[in-house]
Amino acid sequence: MTRWGMVINLAKCMRCHACVAACRIEHFLPLRVTWPRLIAVETDEGYKVDVSTYPVRCNQCKEAPCVDVCPTEASYKREDGIVAIDSNKCFGCRYCVIACPYQNRTYVSRKRDPGYFPGFSKTGFEKKGEKLYPHQRGTTEKCNFCMERIDAGLAKGLKPGIDREATPACVNTCQARALTFGDLDDPNSNVSRLIREKSGFVLHPEYGTDPSVFYIDYKLGGNDNKAPIEAQTGSHIQHLSSVYEPVKEKLAKRYE
Amino acid sequence: MNIRTARQWMVTHEWMVKPMAQAEWIQGKGVLVWLAEVFSALGTGLYLVSVFFALKEDFAITAFWAGIFGWIMIAVFKLPLHLAYLGKPWRFWRAFPPFSNAWRTSWFSRGVVFTMIYLGFAAVQLILQGLVAYGRAAFDSGVMDANYAFMVLAGIFCVMTSIYCGFAMSYCKSVPFWNTGLLPIVFLLMGIADGLALIMGVGLVTGEDVIATAESATRIMLIINALLIVAYLVNANYQSITAELSVKELIVGHLAWVFWLGIVILGIIVPFAISVASYFTGKEATAGLLVFAIVCHTIGAFSLKYGVLKVGIYRPLLPRTQAY
Numbered sequence: 083m084t085r086w087g088m089v090i091n092l093a094k095c096m097r098c099h100a101c102v103a104a105c106r107i108e109h110f111l112p113l114r115v116t117w118p119r120l121i122a123v124e125t126d127e128g129y130k131v132d133v134s135t136y137p138v139r140c141n142q143c144k145e146a147p148c149v150d151v152c153p154t155e156a157s158y159k160r161e162d163g164i165v166a167i168d169s170n171k172c173f174g175c176r177y178c179v180i181a182c183p184y185q186n187r188t189y190v191s192r193k194r195d196p197g198y199f200p201g202f203s204k205t206g207f208e209k210k211g212e213k214l215y216p217h218q219r220g221t222t223e224k225c226n227f228c229m230e231r232i233d234a235g236l237a238k239g240l241k242p243g244i245d246r247e248a249t250p251a252c253v254n255t256c257q258a259r260a261l262t263f264g265d266l267d268d269p270n271s272n273v274s275r276l277i278r279e280k281s282g283f284v285l286h287p288e289y290g291t292d293p294s295v296f297y298i299d300y301k302l303g304g305n306d307n308k309a310p311i312e313a314q315t316g317s318h319i320q321h322l323s324s325v326y327e328p329v330k331e332k333l334a335k336r337y338e
Numbered sequence: 339m340n341i342r343t344a345r346q347w348m349v350t351h352e353w354m355v356k357p358m359a360q361a362e363w364i365q366g367k368g369v370l371v372w373l374a375e376v377f378s379a380l381g382t383g384l385y386l387v388s389v390f391f392a393l394k395e396d397f398a399i400t401a402f403w404a405g406i407f408g409w410i411m412i413a414v415f416k417l418p419l420h421l422a423y424l425g426k427p428w429r430f431w432r433a434f435p436p437f438s439n440a441w442r443t444s445w446f447s448r449g450v451v452f453t454m455i456y457l458g459f460a461a462v463q464l465i466l467q468g469l470v471a472y473g474r475a476a477f478d479s480g481v482m483d484a485n486y487a488f489m490v491l492a493g494i495f496c497v498m499t500s501i502y503c504g505f506a507m508s509y510c511k512s513v514p515f516w517n518t519g520l521l522p523i524v525f526l527l528m529g530i531a532d533g534l535a536l537i538m539g540v541g542l543v544t545g546e547d548v549i550a551t552a553e554s555a556t557r558i559m560l561i562i563n564a565l566l567i568v569a570y571l572v573n574a575n576y577q578s579i580t581a582e583l584s585v586k587e588l589i590v591g592h593l594a595w596v597f598w599l600g601i602v603i604l605g606i607i608v609p610f611a612i613s614v615a616s617y618f619t620g621k622e623a624t625a626g627l628l629v630f631a632i633v634c635h636t637i638g639a640f641s642l643k644y645g646v647l648k649v650g651i652y653r654p655l656l657p658r659t660q661a662y
Contacts, residue, residue: 121355123656136656138354151509153440153447154432171432174425176362177446183512185354185652189362189425220425285655289511 085144085163085294086227086242087266088253089276090137092299094260097122097135101252101261108228108251110211112195115188117225118252137260139252140165140186140225141285141293148178148187156221163266163294164229172221179222183289187224190217227263228252243272266294354655357580360513364647367423374419375503375643379525380636381411382500383533385460387555389489389496391537391548398471400546404537405464412499413457445509449502456495463488500526513650514577515584520570521646527566528642531559535609535635538628549622553613560610567601584649596645605638 097120105117118139146165149157156171157178179187188194195217198205204212217223228250235241235248242248243264253261264273273296276282282296363371385408392401421427432438433450440447466485468474475481504522511517534556541548571589574581588597612631616623623631 119353121353121655123355134656138655147509147511150443151446151506153438153444153450154429155438155440156432171429172426173429173432175423175446176425177444177506179362180360180650181510181512183653184655185358185512191425193366218426222425286653 083161083267085266086142086232087163087264087273087294087296088139088227088250089262089264089273089282089296089298091260091262091276091280092134092136092297094258095120095135095137095256096258096260098257100255100257101137104251104255105225108231110207110215110217112190112217113198114194114196115190115217115223117186117188117223136297138184138186138285139295140227141184141291141295142225142227144292144294145290147181147183147289147291151177151181153177160229162232164227164232165224166226166229167222167224169218169221169223172218174220174222176222183286183291184293187222189222190219192219195219354652357583357651357654359648360650360652363650364644368647370419370423372643372647374416374423375647376640377411377415377419378499378503379529379639379643380532380536381408381416382456382496383529383531384408384411384536385496385533386493386500386530387533387537387552389463389493391551392467392485392489395470395477397541397546397548397551398467398477400537400541400544400548402464402467402471403544404533404540405460405467407536407540408533409457409460409464412453417453445502445506449499449506452495452498452502456492456499459488459492459495463492497526500529507646507650510650512652514581514653515574516646516650517581518570518573518577520566520573524563524566524570524642527559527563528639531556531563532635532639534559535632539632542625542628549628553616553622556609557613557617560606560613564606564610578653580651580653584651587649587651588645591649593645593648596641596648600641601638601645604634605641608634609638 099120101118102116102120105111109117111117118137120135120137122135142163142165144163146157146159149159149165152158152172153175154171154173156168156173157165158168159165174189176189179185179189198208211217231250232242232248235245238247240248242250243253243262246254249263250261253263262272262276264271266273266277268274269278276298277296280298282298284293284296362368384404388401388404388408391397391404421430424430433440433447434454435441435451438447441451463485466475466481466488469481470477470479470485501522504525507513507516508518508521534552538549538552538556541552571585575585576582587593609631612623612627622628
């Protein structure tokens, strides 16, 4: 069996956003819809400045909560492990958006798809997108590992992760080679070797979702979270500053 | 190093770096989900209470009308509100078997099925109850036997309709505050308490002497619900830091007014005080006071669902913030 997966090397990612742009172009994404995201935390503790960048996208979980909760079976799991959405079946209840622990699904609303230049005629990019990769307002979308490319490539006898034509657009575009794509079930594949040799880890394994997107780096991978407690509490305080004021002091004292 | 002097801020993209509140089911069009869930609690609660009152001949008319109102709240308010929320409402049939087998795993799909079955059984039961209430059939006749059978069937599916949204929410591991088995019980029992309050209003109109019975049941339900809410919040407080944030947000954060004014004072304390006062004075509360208690109780029902939905906070994504 094949299970497509991705390994993201955090140490190589240089936050150029090329993967985000490539995905946008590949899938003609509406203005405010982004399938892969790049999130970054900048910490400045006075003596040490650090930036951690995390490219995130749908984890194509083996035990996908989004598939379980979908009331119309619009979300489904393919034999190759890719979690896909049939937009013609989705009725937009957004249960999957809430149930996804990684928050990698986007509901395409009028607000998120106002057109690239609202009030003006559509761009050539939008017009082409309507024909080649239509997006339905009122449904949910997410990264699908460019399954169209994979399927077309396999039909031509190409190997996803090796041959560019059969590989996801973001992986092809990454100039730092931070993204690697391949078969997780093949112990000799490039992704399996990377995970094994460089202690690949997944986000929130405690959810039991068994994601197909792995991360490697030289700070966290394979080990316990080594982020200093100050960094954790720092982000905690950051959150508290925007959420609620009265207990900020109490929680701050707890972590002192 | 004093952490309060450490500067840390998010750049580029703050999405899921820090705890984010869920917006899909409470903001913008999501308000419809909140309203639908409130009508679900009120409707199922009122119907379940009406079933118990229907067991006594003296309350037959009140039970009939209470059942009718409960049914209407589900059929005319809850379902259309849910439909209006959907991005593609005309595809609603896709949630039903045999068009979908999602009921095996999806609480949403199960809920739709439960609701439709409940509406069917309850419609038959209410027709039979109407025949008994308005003297078309005797209380000890075969019609009442059939009524009992449909009461059981409709009652079972009414309970399921009442609790499914709690299960649907508690299934979400992404929102630790909801991810507890207590949530369906809270929704069910609060719904029954709401139903007891509403049936007093129906009793005021029909003139049947249901108020004393409903008041004594309300006293017990309000105490149980208050304890249950405390247990829920204490449980969430120790469950995870994200759930703790939700609790703090609800109790001392910017939603504190919803909790203290809506849920605690108007939803529990005021109706309980009026009920206890009538217990100690030995007289039933006046109609005006009862209406006031019913209004307060209903505001409490709206507040409870609003508060629970609004403080649903996602656990952050990054290992660095694994403290959550």
